[in-house]
Each structure stands twice: as C-alpha cells, then as structure tokens.
Amino acid sequence: MHYFGTMDTIIIVSIVVLYILATSWMTYFLRSKNNSDFMEGSRAVPAIVVGILLMTEYIGAKSTIGTAQSAFDNGIAASWSVIGAAIGFPLFGLLLVKKIYNTGEITISAAIAQKYGNSTKNLISIIMIYALILVNVGNYISGAAAISTVLQISLPVAAFITAVVSTFYFAFGGLKGVAYVTIVHSGVKYFGVLFILGTALYLTGGFAPMIEQMPPHYWTWDGSIGAGTIFAWLIGTIGSIFCTQFVIQAISSTKDAKSAKRACWYAFFFCLPIAIAIAVIGVCAKFLHPDIKSLYALPVFIQDMNPFMAGIITTSLVASIFISVSTVALAIASLIVKDFYVPYFKPTQEKEFKATKVISVIVGFAPLLLVLAFPEVLKLSFFTRAIRLSITIVAMIAFYLPFLNSTRAANMALIGAAVITSTWFYCGDPLGINNMYVALLSPAIIMLLDKLLISPFVKAKTKTDSL
Numbered sequence: 352m353h354y355f356g357t358m359d360t361i362i363i364v365s366i367v368v369l370y371i372l373a374t375s376w377m378t379y380f381l382r383s384k385n386n387s388d389f390m391e392g393s394r395a396v397p398a399i400v401v402g403i404l405l406m407t408e409y410i411g412a413k414s415t416i417g418t419a420q421s422a423f424d425n426g427i428a429a430s431w432s433v434i435g436a437a438i439g440f441p442l443f444g445l446l447l448v449k450k451i452y453n454t455g456e457i458t459i460s461a462a463i464a465q466k467y468g469n470s471t472k473n474l475i476s477i478i479m480i481y482a483l484i485l486v487n488v489g490n491y492i493s494g495a496a497a498i499s500t501v502l503q504i505s506l507p508v509a510a511f512i513t514a515v516v517s518t519f520y521f522a523f524g525g526l527k528g529v530a531y532v533t534i535v536h537s538g539v540k541y542f543g544v545l546f547i548l549g550t551a552l553y554l555t556g557g558f559a560p561m562i563e564q565m566p567p568h569y570w571t572w573d574g575s576i577g578a579g580t581i582f583a584w585l586i587g588t589i590g591s592i593f594c595t596q597f598v599i600q601a602i603s604s605t606k607d608a609k610s611a612k613r614a615c616w617y618a619f620f621f622c623l624p625i626a627i628a629i630a631v632i633g634v635c636a637k638f639l640h641p642d643i644k645s646l647y648a649l650p651v652f653i654q655d656m657n658p659f660m661a662g663i664i665t666t667s668l669v670a671s672i673f674i675s676v677s678t679v680a681l682a683i684a685s686l687i688v689k690d691f692y693v694p695y696f697k698p699t700q701e702k703e704f705k706a707t708k709v710i711s712v713i714v715g716f717a718p719l720l721l722v723l724a725f726p727e728v729l730k731l732s733f734f735t736r737a738i739r740l741s742i743t744i745v746a747m748i749a750f751y752l753p754f755l756n757s758t759r760a761a762n763m764a765l766i767g768a769a770v771i772t773s774t775w776f777y778c779g780d781p782l783g784i785n786n787m788y789v790a791l792l793s794p795a796i797i798m799l800l801d802k803l804l805i806s807p808f809v810k811a812k813t814k815t816d817s818l
Contacts, residue, residue, distance in 0.1 A: 358658075359658035359661070360503075360658075362658040362659060362662055363658055363661050363662040363665055364662075365662070366659070366662030366663060366665070366666055367662060367665055367666050367669055370539075370666045370669070370670070371516055371669070374520075374532055374535060374536070374670075374673075375516075375519060375520070377531070377532050377535065378519070378520050378532050381531050381532065396601075396604040396605060397605075397610075398605055398610040398611070398613040398614040398617065399614070399617050400531065400533075400534060401601050401602065401604060401605050401610075401611070401614035401617075402613075402614040402615070402616070402617025402618045402621060403533060403534055403537050403617070403618075403621065404533055404597075404601045404678065405440060405598060405601055405602075405614060405615065405617075405618035406436075406537070406617075406618045406621040406622050407533055407536070407537055407671075407674040407675065407678060408595065408597050408598060408601075408675075408678055408679075409433065409436035409588070409592070409622065410433055410436070410621075410622060410625055410626070410629075410671075414432065414433055414436075414629075415493065415540075415544065415629055415649065415668075415671050416492075416493035416496055416646065416648075416649055416650070417432070417489065417493060418430065418432050418433055418626070418629045418630055418633065419629050419630070419632050419633035419636065419648040419649035420633065420645045420646050420648050420649075421576070421633065421645075422629070422630040422631070422632070422633025422634050422637075422648065423633040423634070423636050423637045423645040423648035424575070424637075424645050425568075425574040425575045425576045426568050426569035426570065426571065426574030426575060426576070426630075426634060427569060427570055427574065427627075427630045427631060427634055428571065428572055428573050428574030428575075428576050428581065428630075429574065429576065429630045429633060430626045430627050430629070430630035431576075431581045431584055431585065432584050432588070432626075433588075433622060433625070433626035433629065434622075434623065434626045434627075435584055435585040435587070435588030435589055436588050436589075436592065436618075436622050436626075437618075437619050437622035437623045437626060438585065438588075438589060438619075439588055439589035439590075439592040439593075440592060440615040440616070440618040440619045440622070441615055441616060441619050442589060442592075443589075443592050443593055443598070443615055444611070444612040444613075444614075444615030444616065445612075446593070446747075447593055447746070447747075447750070448602055448608060448611045448612050448615060449608045449611075449612070450750050451599060451602070451603075452602060452603065452605075452607075452608040452611050453608065456599075456603070457599065457600050457603045457685065457689065458476070458596060458599060458600070458685060458686055458689050458690060459475065459479065459594045459595075459596060459599045459742065459746065460472040460473070460475035460476040460479065460686065460690055461689065461690065462599070462746075463475055463742075463745065463746050463749050463761075466749035466750075466753075466756065467749060467756075467758045467761045467762075468758050469694075470758060470762055471745075471758055471761045471762055471765070472690060473690065473691075474762055474765045474766065475742055475745075475765060476686045476687075476690040476691065478738060478741075478742060478765060478769050479594075479596055479682075479686055479739065479742065480683055480686055480687065481738065481769070482735045482738040482739050483595075483596065483679050483682055483683045483686075483735070484683065484717060484718055484721075485718075485721070485734070485735045485738075486679050486735045487675075487676055487679045487680060487683075487718040488718045488721045488722060489735070490513075490672065490675040490676045490679065490718075491510040491513050491514065491676065491718050491719065491722050492506070492510065492646075492722055493672065493675075494509070494510065494513040494668075494669070494671075494672030494675075494676070495507070495509035495510040495513060495722070496509075496646050496647060496650060498512060498513065498665075498668075498669065498672075506722065507719075507722060510719055510722045511719060513672055513676060514676075514715055514716050514718075514719055516673060517672065517673050517676035517677050517680065517715060518676075518680070518711065518712055518715030518716065520532065520673055520677045521676075521677035521678075521680050521681045521684075521711060521715070522708055522711035522712055522715065533674055533677075533678070535670075536670035536671070536673055536674045537621075537670075537674065539666060539667045539670040540667045540668070540670045540671040540674065541625065541667075542667060543663070543664045543666070543667020543668060543670070543671075544625055544628050544629060544632070544667070545628060546660075546663075546664060546667075547632055547649065547652050547653075547664060548628045548631060548632055550652050550655060550656065551631070551632050551635035551636070551639075551652055552631070552635065554635070554639055554652075554655060555635050555638050555639060560638070561634060561635065561638045564638070565634070565637070565638060569634055569637070570634075579783075579785065580785055583785040583787035583788060584787070586740065586787055586788075586791055587736035587737050587740050587787040587790070588736055590736070590739070590740035590743040590744070590790075590791070591735075591736035591737075591739035591740055591743065593743040593746065593747070594739050594740075594742040594743040594746050595682070595739055596682035596683070596685065596686055597678045597679060597681065597682035600681070600682060600685060601614070602614060602615075629649070632648070632649055632652070633648045633649065635652075636648035636649070636651055636652070649668075650668060652664075653665055653668075676715070680711065680714050680715050681711070683714045684707060684710050684711045684714045687710050687714070688703065688706065688707050688710060692706055692710070734772075734776045734786060736787070737772050737776070737786045737787045737789070737790035738769060738772060738773070738790065740787065740790045740791060741764075741765065741768035741769065741772060741790045741791075741793065741794045742765065744764075744768075744790075744791065744794040744795055745761055745764055745765060745794050745798075748761075748794075748795070748798060749761070754802075755798050755799075755802055757798070757801055757802070757806060759801065759805075760797065760798040760801035760802065760805075760806070761798065763797050763798075763801060764793070764794035764795075764797040764798045764801075765794070767793060767794070767797045768789075768790055768793040768794045768797070771789055771793050772786050772789050772790040772793065775789045
C-alpha cells in the first residue's frame, strides 16, 4: 500500500470537486419548488427510480463501509447485513405497501395515527427521528472514513465536509431533486464498488489463495458472526424496512400502489449482487492488509490505484455518502415539518416551504455532534434498525390485529421498547442477547400485558365510576 503525493491528491480532489459541482447544478436545476415536490415528488416518480431510492436507503455509505468492515473481521457472512434488505423489500411490497399507500400519508407516524390517534403519531415521530439521527451519525463516520483516507485529513474534518455538501443536495432538492440525482449517484457508486471488487481480486490473485490461507470461517455462511446474530440482522433489516420514514416517503411518490409494489422488486434485484461484492472486498482487505483498522477495509484499495482511477472510485464512495445522508436527512426533516411544525404553527404553504429549508439545514449538521461517539458502524446501523423494528411491530399490530386497538397500549409499547432496546444496546447486549430480539418482542409483550391485565381493570373502574 502506498500514499498519494501532492499532485496525485490534487488530481483526485479535482475529479471529486467536478463531480460535486456537476451534481449540485443538477440538484439546483431539478430543485423542489413547492411542498409537494419537496415531500413526495408530486406523486409522479417512476417505479424504477423509486426502486433505486429504496436500494440506496440500505446500501448507502454506512452499509457499504460497515459491511466491508464486518467482513474484514468476520468473513463473507457479513453480506447478510445487506441481503436482509433484498429479502425485505418484496415482503414489504406484499404485506404493507398497499395498506400504507392507500392511507394517503407520507409519514409512517401519520399512517399509524389513523388507528391509534395523534399521541401515538407524535411518539412514533420522536422515536423515528432519534433512530434516523443515529443513522446519519453512521453515514457521516463512513463517509469521513472514505474521504479522510484519500485526503489524509482527520475524521471530524472529513465528516464536516460530508455535512456541508450533503445538506446542500437535500435542502435544495427535496424528494424531487434527490430522486433523480440519486440515479447518477447510484450508477457511479455501483461502478465504483464493482471496480474495487475487481481490483481487490486482482491483487489477491483470485479466490483460491484466500480460501487456502485464511481461516475457514471467512468462507462459511455464518462466519464468526453466528447464526443468532445473522437471524437478528435479518429480523431487524426486514422489520425496519416496513416503517423507515424515507421508504414510506419513496413509495408515496409513485403514481399508484401497483407502481409502489413494482419498485420493491426493483430494489430486490439492485441489492443482491452488491451485498456479496462488498463482503468479498472486506475479506480481500483482511488478506492483503491484515493490520489496518477494519473501518478502512473498503477505502484502503483506493491507495492501490493510479490517481485518475482513484479519483473516480473516491467519487463513487462520495456519491454513496451523499445518497445516504440526503435521503435520511430528508426523512427527518419531513417528520419534523409534517408531524410537529405544521400541526402546531399552521403556516401558509410559503412559510412551510421556507421553514422546511431551515429545518433541513439544522438536520444536516446535527449528527456531527455524535460522530466520535460510535466507532463501530455496523453495530450502530443495526441498533437503529432495532429501534425502527419496534415501530414496525406496532404498525403490524395496528393493521392486522385490530382487537389490540388501545392507544394507551401502543404508546406504552413504543416508549417501553425504545427505552429497553436502547439500554440493552448501550449495556453491550447483556447475556449475549442481541438488542434486535429485545426490539422484536418487547412491543408485542407490552401490548398483550395491557390487554390482559390493565385494560380489564380500567374498564371495571370506568363501569364503577359510571354507576
């Protein structure tokens, strides 16, 4: 591995800057001009574009860098972290897309509110905002890892650069601008990952030397991760797809429910090959550079390229960063505006649009405060999915188990699951029980206990008071 000289770095930075300028112009040209454009693309986005948007939500910078990081340590089984998304999208299309689309809402909280009311809506929004801010913390760490590797700058400085550029994209573009610019980002990102894969396999001499010389677990289906963790990943990824704000927002931008379902299948076919490619890259990095920090398992291969190719590949990683940060930040801003700002301030359309831009800028920079607090990107990624999984459980109960229709129970389940899951994660998953299982079971248990123990008591007391 070598480091780039001054002229090499200038070439790489110039390529990245030209790309940013070109896509920034594209964002400005396609910018959202009203609230409908910003929030839902005026419900006119083609299914294949939405499919790409769905893919990018789960194969952005965080999953790309994080999956390679996990593969570096645990083997090719790390690909399950993204394969879960490939499996989850068709299931989402089958079980929930039509129900959510037909509510006419663009936030998961508003859709569930039709069953449980405004108090539940507000709780879901707060929990979702909490989870998505942590998602962007992971995105900023991953993006900073790629940028700092090439530019030889510190992670915090690289994260700040990521925040500035990404915030411009989504604050100006909204869903309409982000949707079409994301096609460009995704194409560049896909090419970049496949080129890194080719470079990595060329440097290792193919698969045979790695299979012969590396520990066997690097090539088994469960690696050193274990079946329990992989199963937890699948549950968390599939569950979080069902309620993640940007996923709901993206399917709401299609012209009808059939198009939304079709978009889910496009996402499946886009996710599968890149999941395996990223994991193989991580294993190759372990074989070639066993002593580096695992966070740099994917960007380390940039150092083995000539400066022009390194510039293009760095651009592909930068593109994945901008995809991730923009879509997540757009989702956070949408929740704040639609579920809090509009109901409480009742602004005109013009004031709402202006406020959305201001809120978007704040949302873009807020995750920087936590960038240094979470070094393990994939663990953070799955914790945020666990938090969202608990919302999915409440949503599934709302749509499929109407006899559990207590707003009180739903609110208790949401608060209890968020607190218990977060505590479990920050304590390091005590007893070896993954926080994903806690998020899966706790909402249903709390709602069931309410139905069996609290609800009869409340009904009896109400009946006594009425006599």
